[in-house]
Amino acid sequence: MSANIAIGIQDFSTLIENHYFYVDKTDFIKEWWDCGDSVTLITRPRRFGKTLTMSMVEQFFSVEYSGRSDLFEDLKIWEDKKYRNIQGTYPVISLSFANVKEPTYQLAEKKICELIAQLYVKYDFITESGKLRDTEVKLYKKIMTDMEYVDATLSLYYLSGFLYKYYGKKVIILLDEYDTPMQEAFVDGYWEQLVTFTRSLFNATFKTNPALERGIMTGITRVSKESIFSDLNNLKVVTTTSNEYAASFGFTEQEVFSALESFGLENEKNEVKRWYDGFIFGTHKDIYNPWSILNYLDAKQYTTYWANTSANSLVGKLVREGNRLIKEKFEKLLCGECIWSEIDEQIVYNQLDGNEKAVWSLLLAGGYLKVLSYEKYQDIPEGTEPKYQLALTNLEVKLMFQRMIHDWFAPVQPDYNDFVKAMVAGDVDAMNEYMNRIALQTFSYFDTGDRASGAEPERFYHGFVLGLLVDLRDRYYLRSNRESGFGRYDIMLEPKHPGKDNAVILEFKVRSARKGKSLEETAQSAIAQIRERKYSEELKMKGITDSQIKEYGVAFEGKTVLIVD
Numbered sequence: 266m267s268a269n270i271a272i273g274i275q276d277f278s279t280l281i282e283n284h285y286f287y288v289d290k291t292d293f294i295k296e297w298w299d300c301g302d303s304v305t306l307i308t309r310p311r312r313f314g315k316t317l318t319m320s321m322v323e324q325f326f327s328v329e330y331s332g333r334s335d336l337f338e339d340l341k342i343w344e345d346k347k348y349r350n351i352q353g354t355y356p357v358i359s360l361s362f363a364n365v366k367e368p369t370y371q372l373a374e375k376k377i378c379e380l381i382a383q384l385y386v387k388y389d390f391i392t393e394s395g396k397l398r399d400t401e402v403k404l405y406k407k408i409m410t411d412m413e414y415v416d417a418t419l420s421l422y423y424l425s426g427f428l429y430k431y432y433g434k435k436v437i438i439l440l441d442e443y444d445t446p447m448q449e450a451f452v453d454g455y456w457e458q459l460v461t462f463t464r465s466l467f468n469a470t471f472k473t474n475p476a477l478e479r480g481i482m483t484g485i486t487r488v489s490k491e492s493i494f495s496d497l498n499n500l501k502v503v504t505t506t507s508n509e510y511a512a513s514f515g516f517t518e519q520e521v522f523s524a525l526e527s528f529g530l531e532n533e534k535n536e537v538k539r540w541y542d543g544f545i546f547g548t549h550k551d552i553y554n555p556w557s558i559l560n561y562l563d564a565k566q567y568t569t570y571w572a573n574t575s576a577n578s579l580v581g582k583l584v585r586e587g588n589r590l591i592k593e594k595f596e597k598l599l600c601g602e603c604i605w606s607e608i609d610e611q612i613v614y615n616q617l618d619g620n621e622k623a624v625w626s627l628l629l630a631g632g633y634l635k636v637l638s639y640e641k642y643q644d645i646p647e648g649t650e651p652k653y654q655l656a657l658t659n660l661e662v663k664l665m666f667q668r669m670i671h672d673w674f675a676p677v678q679p680d681y682n683d684f685v686k687a688m689v690a691g692d693v694d695a696m697n698e699y700m701n702r703i704a705l706q707t708f709s710y711f712d713t714g715d716r717a718s719g720a721e722p723e724r725f726y727h728g729f730v731l732g733l734l735v736d737l738r739d740r741y742y743l744r745s746n747r748e749s750g751f752g753r754y755d756i757m758l759e760p761k762h763p764g765k766d767n768a769v770i771l772e773f774k775v776r777s778a779r780k781g782k783s784l785e786e787t788a789q790s791a792i793a794q795i796r797e798r799k800y801s802e803e804l805k806m807k808g809i810t811d812s813q814i815k816e817y818g819v820a821f822e823g824k825t826v827l828i829v830d
Contacts, residue, residue, distance in 0.1 A: 291342035293513035302501035310632025312556035327357040361441035370455035385409035418465035435478035444484035508547035518551040543659035572665030592727035722821040791818030
């Protein structure tokens with residue numbers, strides 16, 4: 266009889282006490298403790314069991330759970346006498362930054378201070394123990410009720426010292442989702458202020474802390490050492506390309522298939538694999554997202570469970586506002602192709618704008634991309650960095666991005682739909698009317714921020730191409746910037762059913778004031794290029810006639826668009 270599925274429970278004891286479905290991950294405790302690292306930073310995509318793992322570690326080691334063998338006696342960790350003897354024997358400080366998603370720095374700092382103050386309230390009993398000096402009790406009460414900036418950066422350092430005095434044993438510190446405030450700070454524009462605060466907090470807590478036994482930090486990204494970890498040279502970093510703890514977060518294929526069998530769903534293995542497989546940690550392949558699997562086991566329906574758990578605001582911002590190269594490579598990914606890029610797992614958030622390597626690195630860390638292969642240092646020229654072959658992780662991720670791109674045009678959806686109809690039908694006047702409305706309303710949406718150059722037509726154009734790719738994928742094969750005839754076309758839409766839909770070729774050009782051409786002349790040169798370089802030859806070779814091919818020259822000047830045929 267399979268256990269009941271409990272969705273969204275991240276407290277370890279709740280799962281165990283209620284006999285809910287649980288995949289035993291207690292081997293993580295042994296692997297982590299045996300390695301002996303002082304402070305471990307583990308990055309994994311969201312909804313990969315990080316919070317549940319931290320809860321498990323807390324309840325295994327914490328003195329608050331002394332004598333709770335019932336939580337672990339049926340699990341792998343209890344087979345080892347050494348670990349049975351240390352269960353419930355350490356003071357543990359555990360907190361999470363998962364809910365620190367504030368729009369300003371002042372609110373973010375206040376939220377973090379409130380979370381720490383709650384820890385002080387929780388352990389307030391130690392101030393009555395007589396083990397702290399009067400000055401320490403006074404400091405404790407001050408931090409608990411009125412925490413100033415300096416006190417805040419030292420608050421976890423102080424608290425671990427107080428607990429060390431009370432219990433006579435060094436403290437384990439667990440910090441879950443450490444980078445959530447930093448992602449929000451980047452999106453909302455207070456990155457530098459937050460970095461200054463967290464650098465001081467982390468240095469005091471994890472580096473210059475004589476009361477620290479061990480520490481774990483979890484997050485989605487490895488924020489660059491220069492940003493917040495510059496003084497933390499005792500940090501062991503485990504990322505998605507590391508082999509350590511590879512099977513501790515997420516479900517292995519064996520675990521997934523075993524669960525499917527226990528729920529009578531063994532015939533669904535191939536389809537579940539198509540939707541939800543694809544995550545790779547180090548050299549360990551076929552890792553599944555737990556959130557998607559649990560929801561599928563519960564609902565027994567295929568949909569984008571993992572993708573729907575977040576607004577994906579940062580990811581959407583990076584792709585939508587990305588430059589031409591980012592959008593072109595993203596087009597390839599959506600078409601099922603692979604891309605090659607250098608990767609830097611130390612994310613520098615203030616370099617994300619227009620930095621192609623940083624964007625792909627963040628998407629990889631977030632679980633949206635997977636590594637298929639990579640160059641080895643011995644096989645590349647000295648002084649260069651290896652490139653990684655990247656692809657979208659699985660069908661669920663692909664569908665998430667398709668919906669995200671579709672939503673870009675939601676504010677102008679009627680005009681967008683009418684433009685597509687006019688384009689296929691060959692109605693140039695209607696195309697001009699609708700395209701100018703779309704460009705006027707969405708142009709700056711594809712190029713925001715503090716760029717000296719201002720808005721760039723190319724960003725809008727390539728975003729528009731992605732929109733066509735997503736919305737017409739059932740009717741057309743869309744290709745762009747490919748060889749055909751004697752040159753390259755910008756966009757070619759080849760109908761999947763030639764007798765039903767016309768083929769379309771579009772050439773885009775931006776009016777150059779330096780060359781002295783008018784908008785009309787620019788558009789005419791675009792249509793001339795299509796015909797002179799015989800872009801339609803590829804379509805004709807497939808049996809599509811001249812009358813079934815619509816050719817358009819498109820000229821941009823700021824937010825004004827002119828289309829000719």
